[in-house]
Amino acid sequence: xxxxxxxxxxxxxxxxxxxxxxxxxxxxxxxxxxxxxxxxxxxxxxxxxxxxxxxxxxxxxxxxxxxxxxxxxxxxxxxxxxxxxxxxxxxxxxxxxxxxxxxxxxxxxx
Amino acid sequence: xxxxxxxxxxxxxxxxxxxxxxxxxxxxxxxxxxxxxxxxxxxxxxxxxxxxxxxxxxxxxxxxxxxxxxxxxxxxxxxxxxxxxxxxxxxxxxxxxxxxxxxxxxxxxxxxxxxxxxxxxxxxxxxxxxxxxxxxxxxxxxxx
Numbered sequence: 001x002x003x004x005x006x007x008x009x010x011x012x013x014x015x016x017x018x019x020x021x022x023x024x025x026x027x028x029x030x031x032x033x034x035x036x037x038x039x040x041x042x043x044x045x046x047x048x049x050x051x052x053x054x055x056x057x058x059x060x061x062x063x064x065x066x067x068x069x070x071x072x073x074x075x076x077x078x079x080x081x082x083x084x085x086x087x088x089x090x091x092x093x094x095x096x097x098x099x100x101x102x103x104x105x106x107x108x109x110x
Numbered sequence: 111x112x113x114x115x116x117x118x119x120x121x122x123x124x125x126x127x128x129x130x131x132x133x134x135x136x137x138x139x140x141x142x143x144x145x146x147x148x149x150x151x152x153x154x155x156x157x158x159x160x161x162x163x164x165x166x167x168x169x170x171x172x173x174x175x176x177x178x179x180x181x182x183x184x185x186x187x188x189x190x191x192x193x194x195x196x197x198x199x200x201x202x203x204x205x206x207x208x209x210x211x212x213x214x215x216x217x218x219x220x221x222x223x224x225x226x227x228x229x230x231x232x233x234x235x236x237x238x239x240x241x242x243x244x245x246x247x248x249x250x251x252x253x254x
Contacts, residue, residue, distance in 0.1 A: 019123055019126075021119070021122050021123065021126075021151065021155070022119045022122060022155040022158065022159070023119035023120055023122055023123070053126065053151075055148070055151055055152060055155065055219070055222075056152055056155075056217075056218035056219040056221075056222060057155065059218055060218070084144065087144070088148075088222075091221075091222060091225060092218050092221070092222075
Protein backbone atom coordinates (compact mmCIF):
# COMPACT_ATOMS: atom_id res chain seq x y z
CA UNK A 1 0.00 0.00 0.00
CA UNK A 2 1.25 3.49 -0.82
CA UNK A 3 0.17 6.86 0.53
CA UNK A 4 0.83 10.26 -0.93
CA UNK A 5 -0.39 13.50 0.61
CA UNK A 6 -1.28 16.78 -1.09
CA UNK A 7 -2.02 19.91 0.93
CA UNK A 8 -3.36 23.38 0.29
CA UNK A 9 -4.58 25.91 2.81
CA UNK A 10 -7.99 24.34 3.43
CA UNK A 11 -7.77 20.76 2.24
CA UNK A 12 -5.54 17.76 2.62
CA UNK A 13 -5.91 14.99 0.06
CA UNK A 14 -4.70 11.47 0.79
CA UNK A 15 -4.09 9.30 -2.27
CA UNK A 16 -4.11 5.68 -1.18
CA UNK A 17 -3.18 2.93 -3.60
CA UNK A 18 -2.84 -0.84 -3.40
CA UNK A 19 -4.19 -3.02 -0.61
CA UNK A 20 -5.43 -1.67 2.71
CA UNK A 21 -5.43 -4.69 5.00
CA UNK A 22 -4.56 -5.57 8.58
CA UNK A 23 -0.86 -5.10 7.79
CA UNK A 24 -1.23 -1.61 6.33
CA UNK A 25 -4.36 -0.12 7.91
CA UNK A 26 -2.52 1.17 11.02
CA UNK A 27 -0.59 3.53 8.74
CA UNK A 28 -3.84 4.71 7.14
CA UNK A 29 -5.42 5.25 10.53
CA UNK A 30 -2.45 7.12 11.99
CA UNK A 31 -1.99 9.34 8.93
CA UNK A 32 -5.63 10.36 8.76
CA UNK A 33 -6.08 10.90 12.48
CA UNK A 34 -2.88 12.92 12.78
CA UNK A 35 -4.00 15.20 9.98
CA UNK A 36 -7.40 15.74 11.56
CA UNK A 37 -6.37 16.06 15.20
CA UNK A 38 -2.96 17.72 14.99
CA UNK A 39 -3.02 19.73 11.78
CA UNK A 40 -6.68 20.71 12.27
CA UNK A 41 -7.25 20.73 8.52
CA UNK A 42 -10.81 21.93 7.80
CA UNK A 43 -11.31 19.33 5.06
CA UNK A 44 -9.65 15.95 4.65
CA UNK A 45 -10.34 14.10 1.41
CA UNK A 46 -9.39 10.49 0.72
CA UNK A 47 -8.85 9.29 -2.84
CA UNK A 48 -9.74 5.59 -3.05
CA UNK A 49 -9.60 5.24 -6.83
CA UNK A 50 -6.40 3.15 -6.80
CA UNK A 51 -7.35 0.95 -3.86
CA UNK A 52 -7.32 -2.65 -4.99
CA UNK A 53 -8.48 -4.18 -1.71
CA UNK A 54 -9.75 -2.89 1.61
CA UNK A 55 -10.61 -5.06 4.59
CA UNK A 56 -12.65 -4.42 7.72
CA UNK A 57 -9.68 -2.85 9.51
CA UNK A 58 -9.30 -0.39 6.61
CA UNK A 59 -13.00 0.46 6.82
CA UNK A 60 -12.61 0.91 10.58
CA UNK A 61 -9.78 3.39 9.96
CA UNK A 62 -12.04 5.44 7.69
CA UNK A 63 -14.83 5.36 10.28
CA UNK A 64 -12.38 6.62 12.90
CA UNK A 65 -11.41 9.45 10.57
CA UNK A 66 -15.04 10.34 10.08
CA UNK A 67 -15.74 10.35 13.82
CA UNK A 68 -12.66 12.43 14.60
CA UNK A 69 -13.71 14.97 11.95
CA UNK A 70 -17.21 15.17 13.36
CA UNK A 71 -15.83 15.69 16.86
CA UNK A 72 -13.71 18.62 15.66
CA UNK A 73 -16.24 20.11 13.28
CA UNK A 74 -14.20 19.45 10.15
CA UNK A 75 -15.13 17.52 7.01
CA UNK A 76 -14.03 14.03 6.01
CA UNK A 77 -14.64 13.17 2.37
CA UNK A 78 -14.14 10.07 0.23
CA UNK A 79 -13.92 10.24 -3.55
CA UNK A 80 -13.23 8.08 -6.59
CA UNK A 81 -14.20 4.83 -4.92
CA UNK A 82 -12.73 1.80 -6.69
CA UNK A 83 -15.05 -1.15 -7.13
CA UNK A 84 -13.57 -3.09 -4.18
CA UNK A 85 -13.83 -0.01 -1.93
CA UNK A 86 -17.43 0.66 -2.95
CA UNK A 87 -18.34 -3.01 -2.50
CA UNK A 88 -17.01 -3.14 1.05
CA UNK A 89 -18.70 0.12 2.07
CA UNK A 90 -21.97 -1.20 0.67
CA UNK A 91 -21.59 -4.54 2.45
CA UNK A 92 -20.97 -2.76 5.73
CA UNK A 93 -23.87 -0.38 5.05
CA UNK A 94 -21.55 2.57 5.57
CA UNK A 95 -21.88 3.91 2.05
CA UNK A 96 -24.50 6.43 3.13
CA UNK A 97 -22.69 7.42 6.27
CA UNK A 98 -19.74 8.97 4.45
CA UNK A 99 -19.72 12.06 2.26
CA UNK A 100 -18.73 10.53 -1.10
CA UNK A 101 -18.01 12.07 -4.51
CA UNK A 102 -17.32 10.46 -7.85
CA UNK A 103 -14.06 12.29 -8.49
CA UNK A 104 -11.62 14.86 -7.13
CA UNK A 105 -13.14 17.78 -9.02
CA UNK A 106 -16.56 17.18 -7.49
CA UNK A 107 -15.02 16.68 -4.07
CA UNK A 108 -13.10 19.96 -4.27
CA UNK A 109 -16.15 21.86 -5.52
CA UNK A 110 -18.29 20.60 -2.65
CA UNK B 111 -4.18 -28.03 -1.53
CA UNK B 112 -2.64 -26.96 1.74
CA UNK B 113 -0.95 -23.76 2.91
CA UNK B 114 1.13 -23.46 6.07
CA UNK B 115 2.12 -20.02 7.22
CA UNK B 116 3.06 -17.98 10.24
CA UNK B 117 0.78 -15.41 11.81
CA UNK B 118 2.57 -12.43 10.27
CA UNK B 119 0.13 -10.04 8.53
CA UNK B 120 2.60 -9.64 5.67
CA UNK B 121 1.40 -13.04 4.38
CA UNK B 122 -2.21 -11.89 4.07
CA UNK B 123 -1.71 -10.49 0.58
CA UNK B 124 -0.05 -13.72 -0.54
CA UNK B 125 -3.01 -15.76 0.70
CA UNK B 126 -5.48 -13.37 -0.96
CA UNK B 127 -3.68 -13.79 -4.28
CA UNK B 128 -3.76 -17.56 -3.91
CA UNK B 129 -7.45 -17.74 -2.98
CA UNK B 130 -8.47 -15.34 -5.73
CA UNK B 131 -6.67 -17.39 -8.40
CA UNK B 132 -7.98 -20.66 -6.94
CA UNK B 133 -11.61 -19.55 -6.93
CA UNK B 134 -11.29 -18.16 -10.46
CA UNK B 135 -9.83 -21.47 -11.62
CA UNK B 136 -12.68 -23.37 -9.96
CA UNK B 137 -15.24 -21.36 -11.91
CA UNK B 138 -16.72 -19.09 -9.27
CA UNK B 139 -18.15 -15.82 -10.65
CA UNK B 140 -15.77 -12.87 -10.23
CA UNK B 141 -17.87 -11.21 -7.50
CA UNK B 142 -17.84 -14.46 -5.50
CA UNK B 143 -14.09 -14.84 -6.01
CA UNK B 144 -13.69 -11.45 -4.36
CA UNK B 145 -16.10 -12.21 -1.52
CA UNK B 146 -14.57 -15.63 -0.76
CA UNK B 147 -11.11 -14.04 -0.79
CA UNK B 148 -12.35 -11.33 1.57
CA UNK B 149 -13.85 -13.95 3.91
CA UNK B 150 -10.58 -15.89 4.10
CA UNK B 151 -8.60 -12.70 4.63
CA UNK B 152 -10.90 -11.61 7.47
CA UNK B 153 -10.75 -15.07 9.05
CA UNK B 154 -6.95 -15.05 8.96
CA UNK B 155 -6.88 -11.55 10.41
CA UNK B 156 -9.10 -12.72 13.26
CA UNK B 157 -6.68 -15.56 13.98
CA UNK B 158 -3.70 -13.18 14.01
CA UNK B 159 -5.48 -10.62 16.21
CA UNK B 160 -7.60 -12.61 18.56
CA UNK B 161 -6.22 -16.14 18.65
CA UNK B 162 -2.55 -15.18 18.61
CA UNK B 163 -2.71 -11.66 20.05
CA UNK B 164 -0.72 -10.19 17.13
CA UNK B 165 2.25 -12.47 17.67
CA UNK B 166 3.96 -12.95 14.31
CA UNK B 167 5.45 -16.41 14.60
CA UNK B 168 2.52 -18.69 15.36
CA UNK B 169 1.41 -21.50 13.02
CA UNK B 170 -1.64 -21.37 10.80
CA UNK B 171 -2.67 -24.19 8.49
CA UNK B 172 -5.17 -23.85 5.65
CA UNK B 173 -6.68 -26.78 3.77
CA UNK B 174 -8.60 -26.38 0.53
CA UNK B 175 -10.67 -29.25 -0.82
CA UNK B 176 -13.75 -29.91 -2.89
CA UNK B 177 -17.14 -30.22 -1.20
CA UNK B 178 -20.49 -31.53 -2.36
CA UNK B 179 -24.09 -31.25 -1.26
CA UNK B 180 -27.53 -32.18 -2.55
CA UNK B 181 -29.55 -29.06 -3.26
CA UNK B 182 -32.98 -29.06 -4.95
CA UNK B 183 -32.42 -32.68 -6.00
CA UNK B 184 -29.10 -31.95 -7.67
CA UNK B 185 -25.52 -32.39 -6.62
CA UNK B 186 -23.84 -29.05 -6.03
CA UNK B 187 -20.07 -28.73 -6.08
CA UNK B 188 -18.24 -26.41 -3.77
CA UNK B 189 -15.00 -25.38 -2.13
CA UNK B 190 -14.26 -26.12 1.51
CA UNK B 191 -11.61 -24.11 3.31
CA UNK B 192 -10.42 -25.18 6.73
CA UNK B 193 -8.36 -22.73 8.80
CA UNK B 194 -6.54 -24.15 11.82
CA UNK B 195 -4.69 -22.39 14.59
CA UNK B 196 -3.32 -23.38 17.97
CA UNK B 197 -4.40 -20.38 19.96
CA UNK B 198 -6.53 -20.51 23.12
CA UNK B 199 -10.05 -21.88 22.79
CA UNK B 200 -12.47 -19.32 21.38
CA UNK B 201 -15.74 -18.62 23.13
CA UNK B 202 -18.39 -19.32 20.46
CA UNK B 203 -20.57 -16.60 22.01
CA UNK B 204 -18.02 -14.06 20.80
CA UNK B 205 -18.33 -15.20 17.20
CA UNK B 206 -21.21 -12.93 16.34
CA UNK B 207 -20.68 -9.85 14.22
CA UNK B 208 -22.01 -6.58 15.53
CA UNK B 209 -25.19 -4.95 14.32
CA UNK B 210 -24.68 -3.00 11.12
CA UNK B 211 -26.90 -0.27 12.48
CA UNK B 212 -24.07 0.93 14.69
CA UNK B 213 -21.63 3.36 13.14
CA UNK B 214 -18.38 2.48 14.80
CA UNK B 215 -15.06 0.95 13.83
CA UNK B 216 -14.54 -2.78 14.23
CA UNK B 217 -16.67 -5.90 14.27
CA UNK B 218 -17.22 -6.10 10.52
CA UNK B 219 -14.96 -9.04 9.74
CA UNK B 220 -17.36 -11.75 10.87
CA UNK B 221 -20.14 -10.02 9.01
CA UNK B 222 -18.12 -10.18 5.77
CA UNK B 223 -17.35 -13.86 6.37
CA UNK B 224 -20.99 -14.82 6.95
CA UNK B 225 -22.16 -12.79 3.96
CA UNK B 226 -19.72 -14.55 1.64
CA UNK B 227 -19.93 -18.19 2.65
CA UNK B 228 -22.71 -20.80 2.67
CA UNK B 229 -21.29 -22.53 5.73
CA UNK B 230 -19.33 -21.03 8.62
CA UNK B 231 -18.57 -23.52 11.40
CA UNK B 232 -16.23 -23.16 14.30
CA UNK B 233 -15.02 -26.15 16.30
CA UNK B 234 -12.30 -26.90 18.81
CA UNK B 235 -10.50 -30.21 18.32
CA UNK B 236 -7.82 -30.94 20.93
CA UNK B 237 -5.47 -27.94 20.95
CA UNK B 238 -6.69 -26.65 17.59
CA UNK B 239 -9.27 -24.05 16.63
CA UNK B 240 -10.87 -25.04 13.32
CA UNK B 241 -12.88 -22.66 11.19
CA UNK B 242 -14.64 -24.40 8.30
CA UNK B 243 -15.85 -22.25 5.43
CA UNK B 244 -17.76 -23.66 2.46
CA UNK B 245 -19.00 -21.97 -0.69
CA UNK B 246 -21.02 -23.84 -3.30
CA UNK B 247 -21.10 -23.09 -6.99
CA UNK B 248 -24.43 -22.10 -8.44
CA UNK B 249 -26.08 -24.82 -10.57
CA UNK B 250 -24.48 -24.96 -14.00
CA UNK B 251 -21.00 -23.95 -12.84
CA UNK B 252 -19.17 -27.23 -12.66
CA UNK B 253 -15.54 -26.41 -13.20
CA UNK B 254 -14.65 -28.23 -9.98
